[in-house]
Amino acid sequence: MNNKNRYKKNDYFKLKRKLNQYFLVTVVTAIVFVLILRFLAWRRVGDGIVSLLEHMFYLDHVQALMLYHYTIRNNLEVIIFVAIIISILILFRFMLSKFVKYFDEINAGIDILIHNEEKNIEMSEEMGFMEQKLNTLKQTLEKREQDARLAEQRKNDLVLYLAHDIKTPLTSVIGYLSLLDEAPDMPVEQKAKYVRITLDKAHRLDQLIDEFFEITRYNLQEIPLTKKQIDLYYMLVQMTDEFYPQLAAKGKQTVIHAPEDLTVFGDPDKLARVFNNILKNAAAYSENNTIIEIHAGLKGRMVSIEFKNTGSIPKDKLTTIFEKFYRLDTARSSEKGGSGLGLAIAKEIVIAHDGRIYADSDGKHTIFTVELPVISEQT
Missing domain, CATH: 1.10.287.130 (Signal transduction histidine kinase, dimerisation/phosphotransfer (DHp) domain)
Structure with a gap:
């Protein structure tokens, strides 16, 4: 909490310093103005006013001097008070104009976001923190749109x-x-x-x-989960049995390396779909007459399940294969061609389980890894 507050203070530091400078300069100017007015009222300004009264109203010097004393000199405190009020209003108007300037800059930046203009958002130096955040937001929105x-x-x-x-x-x-x-x-x-x-x-x-x-x-549709403790070893055995005809037709087979008492906390139907999609992918893209190895075991508070098959995936494709509608074989073979949703759906299900899924390839083999919590995060 303290770190967040300190970060916010640092964000607004330049703006606060600039506003304080404006305020200080305006106050000092107002004080100096009042002091000069008071000083001049006692000296030259008083003589000038008396002379002005003589010429305007055709008065002699004594009459003009008395009028000055009764109307101005005796009410000098009131005049100075009015001058102070006027100075305060000028100060308020000046500060308000500065705030309006900053709001105008923010408004112009938002207009750029709304109209999706290509130019960068630019603001004054003291609003640099807001400029950076709005430009970051602009880049994020552009990336999401793309x-x-x-x-x-x-x-x-x-x-x-x-x-x-x-x-x-x-x-x-x-x-x-x-x-x-x-x-x-x-x-x-x-x-x-x-x-x-x-x-x-x-x-x-x-x-x-x-x-x-x-x-x-x-x-x-969203992905609702009904979690419970699952016999993971039995689930993997059952799944590989279902794939046996498809794999055997091309000389492929699966081997499971996992303890028989291995369990995981999750939705059995959804996780079965995850493993099914991964094994389906391995069956489609692995070489004929090879073995697909499945390794499962504990890693701290997580269960790790690895699917290893012969065949490589380019390094730049290891993350994009989990995107919606992405297919590895861009030539689109009708035998292998799918909707490109299998791995994307698998990723969504794993994330919903507070786990993660990723792929790696060494040029000869491809390994898909799924990591899931052993028990509920709420227990």
Whole structure:
């Protein structure tokens, strides 16, 4: 708390010093003005007023002198008091103009933010702290706008890609079904081949339609969590069993290195989705006839789960792969092509669990690491 207050004082130090200087100079000027007025009222100004009265009202010297004494000299304190009041009003007006100047600078800076102008916000030296903060805010807003545009562009591109990919298997399905319909006496082996191809294309079509729904759900729903203690080892075993047919078809297999009593605190359905997305990614991009290793264990108050597969990811892509609608294979292979949401959703779920997820690559292997709390943060 003290550090924050000290930081704020340092922020406003130049502004406060400038205002104090204005105030001091104005007060001193007002005092000097009153003193000079009082001094002159006793000396030369008094003679000048008497002379002025003589010429204006055609009075002799004695009459003008008496008029001066009764009207001015005897009311000198009142006149000085009025002069002080006038000085205070001038001081107030001067200080107010300085405050208005600073508010005008802030208002001009806000206008630049509102209209998204390209020029930097510039203020007087004593408002440097506000200039820096507004320029930082401007840069943050520009980056968010740029990120939003990129995400929207990726999403639009992805929808076009998926629409094209949907049409491809749909065309195949229609084509093979037309052949089967037009040739009822087709040999059994050829008919079975066409049926198998049609079924594969239909499964691919179903997958692409699911990805369309995934794109919509990702932006429309939050991630509610129902946390409890989870048998992590059993969850990993169950998940790898489900992936066995997909992996075995390409000579791939999984090996789990984890204690059987390992548990984690979280939402079982959401965490299963995290691990499923990571393993799905490893299965899609790892080399054939290789092993995907899963290491899990305690690291302090966190549980660490690592998925290691053969195959590398460029260093500059290790963070962007967790962005929405980002796909590693920019050429977009139809066999591997997904909505690009798997790892982004995994990241959101892990963050909701107060954990973190990241990737690393040494040129030969890629490792995805998930770190989650062992127990609830509230216990």
